[in-house]
Amino acid sequence: MTSIDSRLPQLRNLVTELPGPRSQALTARRKAAVAAGVGSSVPVYAADADGGVIVDVDGNSLIDLGSGIAVTSVGASDPTVAEAVAEQAARFTHTCFMVTPYEGYIRVAEELAALTPGDFDKRTVLFNSGAEAVENAVKVARLATGRSAVAAFDHAYHGRTNLTMALTAKAMPYKANFGPFAPEIYRLPMSYPFRDGLTGEQAAQRAISQLEVQIGADSLAALLIEPIQGEGGFIVPAPGFLATLAEWARAHGVVFIADEVQTGFARTGAWFACEHEGIVPDLVTMAKGIAGGMPLSAVTGRADLLDRVHAGGLGGTYGGNPVACAAALASLEVMRALDLPARARAIEAAVRPALRELADATGVIGDVRGRGAMLALEFVRPGGSTPDPVLTKAVAAESLSRGVVLLTCGTFGNVIRLLPPLVIGDELLAEGIEVLATVVRELTAV
Numbered sequence: 001m002t003s004i005d006s007r008l009p010q011l012r013n014l015v016t017e018l019p020g021p022r023s024q025a026l027t028a029r030r031k032a033a034v035a036a037g038v039g040s041s042v043p044v045y046a047a048d049a050d051g052g053v054i055v056d057v058d059g060n061s062l063i064d065l066g067s068g069i070a071v072t073s074v075g076a077s078d079p080t081v082a083e084a085v086a087e088q089a090a091r092f093t094h095t096c097f098m099v100t101p102y103e104g105y106i107r108v109a110e111e112l113a114a115l116t117p118g119d120f121d122k123r124t125v126l127f128n129s130g131a132e133a134v135e136n137a138v139k140v141a142r143l144a145t146g147r148s149a150v151a152a153f154d155h156a157y158h159g160r161t162n163l164t165m166a167l168t169a170k171a172m173p174y175k176a177n178f179g180p181f182a183p184e185i186y187r188l189p190m191s192y193p194f195r196d197g198l199t200g201e202q203a204a205q206r207a208i209s210q211l212e213v214q215i216g217a218d219s220l221a222a223l224l225i226e227p228i229q230g231e232g233g234f235i236v237p238a239p240g241f242l243a244t245l246a247e248w249a250r251a252h253g254v255v256f257i258a259d260e261v262q263t264g265f266a267r268t269g270a271w272f273a274c275e276h277e278g279i280v281p282d283l284v285t286m287a288k289g290i291a292g293g294m295p296l297s298a299v300t301g302r303a304d305l306l307d308r309v310h311a312g313g314l315g316g317t318y319g320g321n322p323v324a325c326a327a328a329l330a331s332l333e334v335m336r337a338l339d340l341p342a343r344a345r346a347i348e349a350a351v352r353p354a355l356r357e358l359a360d361a362t363g364v365i366g367d368v369r370g371r372g373a374m375l376a377l378e379f380v381r382p383g384g385s386t387p388d389p390v391l392t393k394a395v396a397a398e399s400l401s402r403g404v405v406l407l408t409c410g411t412f413g414n415v416i417r418l419l420p421p422l423v424i425g426d427e428l429l430a431e432g433i434e435v436l437a438t439v440v441r442e443l444t445a446v
């Protein structure tokens, strides 16, 4: 990897208890001003971030193993991205692509057509958030097929808007008491090798027979799936699961939508996670890592599907904002220059053995899984598969108190997920993993 000059010292350095006094003061102000429904996993307020570190308002330098939920793959203040943003903002921040269009949007669309799987004529439409991209992919699939049903999977996460809440599997905290939900959404069993022990083919047949009985292929507009589930627990389906579903979808005129919002843009060691399974989706939804932290999302896919939609049917005031497009183009340049897919594979090679060793030594980690720089530990009660969310939470909290930002996830709240910025240095990454391992060993020592 080309070496990266970091603006901030790449080190873990605690100068106060966490959270420090300034963070605590902000928490007090926040309680009086910010809606309680917006959570924060870490009660520490950011002042600066670069490479693999976040510096808080008290001057603590923390190792970032979350990258703002898989967003800042190129770092949170990469100079190429920052310059592109400043340069575009100095010319125009907005005109609205639906009013006076601009080239940046087209360039992003051209890039996404070239990068996403599949060698066919593609079109792209840009939005602001992952949820918006998913909603619009469903709109396109429904219009193009003339069908209304959409199938999503157990453990799925697709967003917090009304349609995407319906598509998301977990009630608490995402759906509870927010209904009624959008109709015509059906849930299928996911392949979860650690918990179901099925091969990919068996798990796919289980899902297909359920949907043939309960929905009927002729009513189904789209199959929507995360190729590796994110919020649901970094669940990597058994080999062949995705391919069997994609083949079935093709045979029945069902639009196969891959939600690559979390897995996209080099995170898993390929540009898109579908590539690991040789899957070519009809539509791909993208966000997060696409624009180095600026809000941008996209639906890219078959021209014959996207171009069916009448003018004005897709869009939004801010969709494909010019500053966000400039950030995306700069991020892609950085990802290519640093070969971040290779870097994600190198991160896996460096980290996975340490995680495996930790699992073997402690007996509280039932599964070590993931791909590239999207790795996870599933915590269970010793010797079985009963989820242990209490230990999981304690590991994240104790790691934070030692200066490492770690995120949890999972339907059962028992998964620690590792999503470091792809530009994190080897030593800092190793130190972060060492802190995690020490915490797990200490918390489970008898």
Ligand code: PMP
Binding pocket: 069, 128, 129, 130, 131, 132, 134, 157, 158, 159, 160, 226, 230, 231, 259, 260, 261, 262, 263, 287, 288
């Ligand atoms: N799809 C997936 C797979 C996601 O991981 C997320 C966000 N965690 C979303 C959709 C929703 O994205 P956003 O939060 O940008 O709306």
